[in-house]
Amino acid sequence: MIVCLAVVGHENNPLYIQSFTESDDALKLHHIVHCSLDVIDERVNNPKKSSPTINEAFLGLLYPTENYKVYGYLTNTKVKFILVTTDLDIRDADVRNFFRKFHAAYVDAVSNPFHVPGKRITSRTFGERVSTIVKSFGLSSAS
């Protein structure tokens, strides 16, 4: 179950944060997203010599907290996508697939001439596409 999705710009400014739970712990999720930014910076600036390539976009599991797992994805323009989920047995391939679709939706939102880079993404279409992707992710991983 995905609980939160965030897009963070290259100055670590939030561009889009959306939580998908009914309960009211949006603030806690924001906090988790914020902490995972540090992990991303660490990974990017000090690449482990054992990692296959330092230019990989998908960063994988950033850190597991008590009941959440946080995945990260870094695009070429230093824009970070962060996914917070409560599923315990998620496949890597599923998450990669999810990020690929999410990246496509993000590129479409940014290509909007009325979108100011650096400001929050306010496109309604983007929001709808994201919720569709999230729903299909929930169904595919549950099967």
Added chain:
Amino acid sequence: MIGVGKAKQYANVLDRPIGKGKQEVSLSAFAFLFSELVQYNQIQVDNIAELERRLEDAGYAVGARVLELLCHREKGNRREIRLLGILSFIHSTVWKVLFGKVADSLEKGTEHEDEYMISEKELLVNRFISIPKDMGAFNCGAFVAGIVRGVLDNAGFPAVVTAHFVPVDGQHRPRTTILIKFAEEVLQREARLG
């Protein structure tokens, strides 16, 4: 040759694949649009430098979006961190997507360490434009310079990019050169990466 090697014939027209569609826009449509862009900006400003700056800003927005689009579409998941990497990316991939061909040449400047040049015999945007004498050294290639600056800036290589006419002997029209001057931090980072 026409007609040789026909594609597979489908019995039913509904079975034919839809196809990706034409990836091109007509040159005349773009030329008209670009001419309107230049005219619109020309009315609003008083001097050449401001006009050049406006065209460059327009190009910057295009460059930012082109980078996002291309990185998602073409480059798999490699992020460029080397100078030559990003320059060859611009020189081939970006040029191919925007103008249908790779740029004519990519050179390193001889006087300064941080200068690189991309030259083109004739920029697509300048094809139907001739600059009046009283505008001096103005070049509508400032739009393309803006695109390059947008790509470099968003990829993490801040630079100052300008477009210049370079007269070539034996040729009637001068060649256009996009001059890229990287910021100090880019060179230091490059030196650190070895």
